[in-house]
Amino acid sequence: MVEPxxxxxxxxxxxxxxxxxxxxxxxxxLTINQGEFVAIMGPSGSGKSTLMHILGAxxxxxxxxxxxxxxxxxxxxxxxxxxxRNRQIGFIFQAYNLxxxxxxxxxxxxxxxxAGIPDSDQITxxxxxxxxxxxxxxxxxxxxxxxxxxxxxxxxARSLSLDPAILLADEPTGNIxxxxxxxxxxxxxxxxxxxxxxxxxxxxxxxAEHAQRIIHLFDGRIIKDEII
Amino acid sequence: xxxxxxxxxxxxxxxxxxxxTFLAILGIVIGIGSVIALISLGESSKRAVQSQIQSIGSNLxxxxxxxxxxxxxxxxxxxxxxxxxxxxxSIMQSATVTTIKNVSPEYxxxxxxxxGRNNTNTQIVGVTPVYTEVRKISLSSGSFITAQHLTxxxxxAVLGPTVVEDxxxxxVDPVGQSLRISGKTFxxxxxxxxxxxxxxxxxxxxxxxxxxxAQKQLFGVDYLSNIALEANSESVMTLAQNQVxxxxxxxxxxxxxxxxxxxxxxxxxxxxxxxxxxxxxxNMLSGIAAISLLVGGIGIMNIxxxxxxxxxxxxxxxxxxxAKKKVIISQFLIESIILTFTGGIIGVFLGIGGFYLYTRLNxxxxxxxxxxxxxxxxxxxGIGVLFGWYPAQKAANLQPIEALRxx
Numbered sequence: 001m002v003e004p005x006x007x008x009x010x011x012x013x014x015x016x017x018x019x020x021x022x023x024x025x026x027x028x029x030l031t032i033n034q035g036e037f038v039a040i041m042g043p044s045g046s047g048k049s050t051l052m053h054i055l056g057a058x059x060x061x062x063x064x065x066x067x068x069x070x071x072x073x074x075x076x077x078x079x080x081x082x083x084x085r086n087r088q089i090g091f092i093f094q095a096y097n098l099x100x101x102x103x104x105x106x107x108x109x110x111x112x113x114x115a116g117i118p119d120s121d122q123i124t125x126x127x128x129x130x131x132x133x134x135x136x137x138x139x140x141x142x143x144x145x146x147x148x149x150x151x152x153x154x155x156x157a158r159s160l161s162l163d164p165a166i167l168l169a170d171e172p173t174g175n176i177x178x179x180x181x182x183x184x185x186x187x188x189x190x191x192x193x194x195x196x197x198x199x200x201x202x203x204x205x206x207x208a209e210h211a212q213r214i215i216h217l218f219d220g221r222i223i224k225d226e227i228i
Numbered sequence: 229x230x231x232x233x234x235x236x237x238x239x240x241x242x243x244x245x246x247x248x249t250f251l252a253i254l255g256i257v258i259g260i261g262s263v264i265a266l267i268s269l270g271e272s273s274k275r276a277v278q279s280q281i282q283s284i285g286s287n288l289x290x291x292x293x294x295x296x297x298x299x300x301x302x303x304x305x306x307x308x309x310x311x312x313x314x315x316x317x318s319i320m321q322s323a324t325v326t327t328i329k330n331v332s333p334e335y336x337x338x339x340x341x342x343x344g345r346n347n348t349n350t351q352i353v354g355v356t357p358v359y360t361e362v363r364k365i366s367l368s369s370g371s372f373i374t375a376q377h378l379t380x381x382x383x384x385a386v387l388g389p390t391v392v393e394d395x396x397x398x399x400v401d402p403v404g405q406s407l408r409i410s411g412k413t414f415x416x417x418x419x420x421x422x423x424x425x426x427x428x429x430x431x432x433x434x435x436x437x438x439x440x441x442a443q444k445q446l447f448g449v450d451y452l453s454n455i456a457l458e459a460n461s462e463s464v465m466t467l468a469q470n471q472v473x474x475x476x477x478x479x480x481x482x483x484x485x486x487x488x489x490x491x492x493x494x495x496x497x498x499x500x501x502x503x504x505x506x507x508x509x510x511n512m513l514s515g516i517a518a519i520s521l522l523v524g525g526i527g528i529m530n531i532x533x534x535x536x537x538x539x540x541x542x543x544x545x546x547x548x549x550x551a552k553k554k555v556i557i558s559q560f561l562i563e564s565i566i567l568t569f570t571g572g573i574i575g576v577f578l579g580i581g582g583f584y585l586y587t588r589l590n591x592x593x594x595x596x597x598x599x600x601x602x603x604x605x606x607x608x609x610g611i612g613v614l615f616g617w618y619p620a621q622k623a624a625n626l627q628p629i630e631a632l633r634x635x
Binding site for chain 2: 053056058059078079082083085086087091093097099101110111113114115158
């Protein structure tokens with residue numbers, strides 16, 4: 001049997017504040033294979049963002065294990081986690097999170113900078129990716145001169161710059177008009193079609209239906225895991 | 229990540245908020261500028277004093293009166309009248325003093341001097357003919373005071389070049405003319421060669437007259453301000469100091485050296501004292517400058533902390549995209565070093581410029597010690613690291629998710 005890309009077993013996340021502890025995720029077990037397009041749904045407070053952060057190595061579980069391509073993420077050092085975020089995971093945020101006053105091209109290059117890719121290779125790759133998301137004519141535009149949909153497409157190009165194993169998208173169309181949202185979903189489907197693993201958080205049923213599998217979270221637990 | 233990239237992105241970030249960057253740099257500019265200017269100032273006044281004292285001669289001893297202690301009561305310093313003409317004569321005649329070549333008894337006072345329409349207030353020094361020999365003075369024109377002048381209480385004067393400048397038009401030879409010192413007419417018989425230097429005591433701003441004339445006619449005193457002694461050689465200075473010391477103690481009937489009513493100092497002693505004074509002066513100035521530098525450094529830290537807070541989301545994003553701690557630390561450290569180093573460079577130029585202006589206005593030599601410039605660069609970069617470290621650490625230790633959520 002092939003080892004799944006993501007294997008989570010009995011994972012819990014508990015936040016301790018001054019006098020109370022909040023269980024955000026409790027006893028989650030889950031596997032995701034290479035090439036899947038998964039939507040995670042749930043109302044706010046269901047723990048989907050926390051799960052997303054743990055999947056993205058931005059946060060660590062309180063208990064349980066998270067194996068990413070066979071490596072136990074909970075046991076890695078800060079620098080190793082930074083490496084995982086850099087090379088294995090491509091983040092797409094609801095608020096795009098592009099650097100202001102920085103061209104689309106340079107925004108796409110940021111992860112490659114941290115990976116130590118030579119400048120000329122960075123530029124070639126960044127141009128290719130911006131072309132892939134349909135922004136070949138906007139290379140030198142700073143974020144404030146781009147529409148929401150265009151900014152999110154720059155962010156997608158950025159997330160792909162180091163060919164990560166997983167794309168993690170947190171409400172990627174939450175701030176975008178519906179016509180442009182459809183374009184974003186079309187890009188995701190195309191990327192999934194050429195082999196990218198995509199995990200997307202959303203609370204909109206019709207967006208979730210673009211995926212092949214929907215995981216429903218409620219109150220920190222998986223209540224339904226359906227294949228479409 | 230390459231250093232050149234971090235540096236260029238540092239410049240870009242600092243350019244975003246130009247006014248703030250300028251003000252942060254200004255603190256360092258003022259700090260480094262004042263360090264450079266004040267250290268140079270201190271060094272140059274130290275050099276001036278040293279060269280001045282050395283120009284007087286290295287085998288010179290000076291006996292000056294000091295306050296005597298009589299039954300626990302210490303008399304006022306400076307006002308002492310314990311050195312007499314007879315003391316000076318005895319040093320020359322004594323069989324126990326074998327190391328002294330020349331003895332120059334001197335009386336120094338201040339007086340108003342008038343020549344034609346000009347007047348000045350200057351030092352009048354009553355001297356004997358050996359003064360030129362002991363004090364290494366030579367004449368640019370005319371002749372010096374002779375033994376004949378002393379016995380006849382002649383009203384003759386030899387002028388220092390500064391006095392000539394103050395009293396006579398350029399090109400006029402003062403020798404043969406007359407001037408009035410405290411209302412008495414003196415014949416000018418010579419002008420001395422410049423010994424140079426400004427500082428504490430300008431050796432050129434003096435008028436020399438016969439000692440007897442000074443004591444009896446001008447100031448009405450029968451004691452000396454000091455006795456200058458020329459030792460046979462530099463190697464016998466300590467011996468000479470002891471021989472003269474014992475002679476004067478026995479003449480003044482003082483048995484305990486601690487109660488001596490005079491002091492004998494060599495040029496080396498005077499040099500050491502002067503160096504100590506100018507050294508203290510330099511240290512004090514440098515201390516003040518260092519405080520302004522410290523304040524500048526705190527300004528840098530303040531700006532960097534502000535910048536870290538403002539860019540919390542950016543830091544979170546960079547960490548999410550794979551920036552390691554040391555990359556974040558370098559990014560912020562480089563920004564603070566750019567600030568302090570730029571401030572340092574401008575400060576060095578301003579400090580040197582300020583000091584140059586000072587030397588031009590005061591007619592002293594302009595020389596900046598390369599050591600102080602090097603120090604300023606090292607210190608400014610050091611301040612960048614020192615005061616940038618805490619903000620950089622703070623940035624690097626931000627939790628990525630919390631930083632991303634920061635509004």
